[in-house]
Amino acid sequence: xxxxxxxxxxxxxxxxxxxxxxxxxxxxxxxxxxxxxxxxxxxxxxxxxxxxxxxxxxxxxxxxxxxxxxxxxxxxxxxxxxxxxxxxxxxxxxxxxxxxxxxxxxxxxxxxxxxxxxxxxxxxxxxxxxxxxxxxxxxxxxxxxxxxxxxxxxxxxxxxxxxxxxxxxxxxxxxxxxxxxxxxxxxxxxxxxxxxxxxxxxxxxxxxxxxxxxxxxxxxxxxxxx
Amino acid sequence: xxxxxxxxxxxxxxxxxxxxxxxxxxxxxxxxxxxxxxxxxxxxxxxxxxxxxxxxxxxxxxxxxxxxxxxxxxxxxxxxxxxxxxxxxxxxxxxxxxxxxxxxxxxxxxxxxxxxxxxxxxxxxxxxxxxxxxxxxxxxxxxxxxxxxxxxxxxxxxxxxxxxxxxxxxxxxxxxxxxxxxxxxxxxxxxxxxxxxxxxxxxxxxxxxxxxxxxxxxxxxxxxxxxxxxxxxxxxxxxxxxxxxxxxxxxxxxxxxxxxxxxxxxxxxxxxxxxxxxxxxxxxxxxxxxxxxxxxxxxxxxxxxxxxxxxxxxxxxxxxxxxxxxxxxxxxxxxxxxxxxxxxxxxxxxxxxxxxxxxxxxxxxxxxxxxxxxxxxxxxxxxxxxxxx
Numbered sequence: 001x002x003x004x005x006x007x008x009x010x011x012x013x014x015x016x017x018x019x020x021x022x023x024x025x026x027x028x029x030x031x032x033x034x035x036x037x038x039x040x041x042x043x044x045x046x047x048x049x050x051x052x053x054x055x056x057x058x059x060x061x062x063x064x065x066x067x068x069x070x071x072x073x074x075x076x077x078x079x080x081x082x083x084x085x086x087x088x089x090x091x092x093x094x095x096x097x098x099x100x101x102x103x104x105x106x107x108x109x110x111x112x113x114x115x116x117x118x119x120x121x122x123x124x125x126x127x128x129x130x131x132x133x134x135x136x137x138x139x140x141x142x143x144x145x146x147x148x149x150x151x152x153x154x155x156x157x158x159x160x161x162x163x164x165x166x167x168x169x170x171x172x173x174x175x176x177x178x179x180x181x182x183x184x185x186x187x188x189x190x191x192x193x194x195x196x197x198x199x200x201x202x203x204x205x206x207x208x209x210x211x212x213x214x215x216x217x218x219x220x221x222x223x224x225x226x
Numbered sequence: 227x228x229x230x231x232x233x234x235x236x237x238x239x240x241x242x243x244x245x246x247x248x249x250x251x252x253x254x255x256x257x258x259x260x261x262x263x264x265x266x267x268x269x270x271x272x273x274x275x276x277x278x279x280x281x282x283x284x285x286x287x288x289x290x291x292x293x294x295x296x297x298x299x300x301x302x303x304x305x306x307x308x309x310x311x312x313x314x315x316x317x318x319x320x321x322x323x324x325x326x327x328x329x330x331x332x333x334x335x336x337x338x339x340x341x342x343x344x345x346x347x348x349x350x351x352x353x354x355x356x357x358x359x360x361x362x363x364x365x366x367x368x369x370x371x372x373x374x375x376x377x378x379x380x381x382x383x384x385x386x387x388x389x390x391x392x393x394x395x396x397x398x399x400x401x402x403x404x405x406x407x408x409x410x411x412x413x414x415x416x417x418x419x420x421x422x423x424x425x426x427x428x429x430x431x432x433x434x435x436x437x438x439x440x441x442x443x444x445x446x447x448x449x450x451x452x453x454x455x456x457x458x459x460x461x462x463x464x465x466x467x468x469x470x471x472x473x474x475x476x477x478x479x480x481x482x483x484x485x486x487x488x489x490x491x492x493x494x495x496x497x498x499x500x501x502x503x504x505x506x507x508x509x510x511x512x513x514x515x516x517x518x519x520x521x522x523x524x525x526x527x528x529x530x531x532x533x534x535x536x537x538x539x540x541x542x543x544x545x546x547x548x549x550x551x552x553x554x555x556x557x558x559x560x561x562x563x564x565x566x567x568x569x570x571x572x573x574x575x576x577x578x579x580x581x582x583x584x585x586x587x588x589x590x591x592x593x594x595x596x597x598x599x600x601x602x603x604x605x606x607x608x609x610x611x612x613x614x615x
Contacts, residue, residue, distance in 0.1 A: 074425050109347055112353070112356065
């Protein structure tokens with residue numbers, strides 16, 4: 001009975017963490033709740049999955065519904081990062097379940113990074129391992145990182161129409177190197193849309209960071225299922 | 227026959243002009259590219275007799291002041307005759323290179339940000355720089371920066387600020403509209419702190435956010451006060467730079483806008499109204515639909531550029547908001563740059579309807595960008611002009 005009560009109470013605490021994160025309450029409260037969960041010896045992976053990531057998922061839903069905006073997306077990711085800093089020293093042997101791996105970068109000739117960074121924050125908060133190559137990235141660097149990490153997804157960012165065509169160069173290089181069918185290619189940026197994705201041979205164009213992460217989740221899930 | 231200024235004034239006052247005006251803004255780098263493609267430089271280069279900087283102060287000498295593609299193509303410049311106020315930081319930060327590699331140059335800008343730029347490439351100025359650091363990070367750095375935003379600094383007004391002479395100039399100008407331009411509350415904060423940091427300030431340090439926007443209201447009103455009270459309705463339109471949206475929607479929620487920004491907007495627009503200036507245009511890229519009711523409440527009366535790629539549709543806005551907003555732009559840059567049927571279809575599907583609805587001035591849904599070839603822009607301009615009269 002006592003064990004059941006304790007499990008129920010832990011479950012409530014995780015829900016509280018999730019709710020606190022998604023309702024964007026201040027960072028002190030979420031830190032207190034996360035520390036309480038650590039003290040109660042709730043497995044760290046559970047705190048991450050059922051508490052934090054569940055909260056981030058709710059933020060994504062509210063963003064897509066138009067109730068939350070960029071401010072809320074960014075602040076929730078910063079709360080997530082602060083909470084992860086509390087949890088990481090306790091992870092020890094436990095392995096946080098990763099959604100998947102993404103190699104990310106802004107293409108050669110373009111040094112714009114705001115959209116890429118927002119996507120990165122939200123993807124990491126949602127459980128993806130992100131290898132950010134930065135800006136003005138040569139096609140060969142994407143290939144090398146994909147080969148080294150065996151990432152399932154390549155995220156390409158560009159602000160301008162002029163530099164967006166560099167995405168095609170990267171995708172063509174994937175084909176030449178014989179790895180195009182091993183990775184899904186997601187593109188993002190002001191000038192890209194569904195038609196452009198088709199034109200350059202990408203798998204999809206992200207409308208925004210949340211849409212992009214949702215696409216990545218679907219791809220990784222499908223890979224797991226198959 | 228109406229003058230170009232009268233035409234624009236008629237449209238933004240929801241009256242019928244004799245000929246619908248057409249407004250564009252060009253990236254300078256687009257023009258440089260067009261020179262290579264056949265745009266005759268002698269037709270658009272502005273050369274004036276001036277006292278050249280660093281030259282002999284008692285000698286006028288002809289110097290290139292820039293380009294005027296507007297008269298050449300038959301469109302108008304958004305800024306027409308602009309009130310020469312300095313609404314930036316004074317003193318400016320000394321612009322200087324702080325690092326350099328084969329591919330990049332890092333420099334401090336005049337607003338105090340540190341940016342990285344590509345050294346080579348076809349369009350190195352057209353590409354936004356990468357921001358490495360911003361001058362305002364917290365209360366302490368804001369207090370330091372605030373000293374540069376002193377509205378009383380006499381350098382904010384031109385050396386030749388002579389009220390009667392300026393009234394006469396603004397009264398007589400007919401080549402386009404007269405404009406008073408400054409930065410909005412979000413634009414100011416994002417410039418000083420960066421988009422990411424300024425966006426979460428509401429949650430991280432609301433007191434600092436309130437203090438910053440309060441100061442910006444004070445700074446704006448006091449800086450423009452003398453100019454506004456002198457020129458009054460000789461200013462046809464206020465132009466407010468306020469890039470606060472992306473494709474998804476506004477970067478800040480309507481709730482934050484209402485709570486933090488709206489009261490300050492109202493104070494600024496009330497001050498303008500008291501001085502008989504009631505046409506206030508916001509320059510905001512991206513999808514601004516969720517925030518338009520609040521813009522109207524804030525005293526905003528005009529919108530540009532209405533980016534099609536972000537889902538903005540001038541016809542829908544006209545139907546929903548009627549004469550609450552005059553609209554400029556909304557012709558899809560991607561379709562226009564393609565030329566031919568795609569360009570014609572874009573114009574035909576919008577311009578005749580919007581011309582009938584009124585309060586609309588056609589133009590590209592942002593600055594004319596480098597993807598436009600000179601030939602395609604000429605084709606677009608010739609086709610559009612046929613639809614205007």
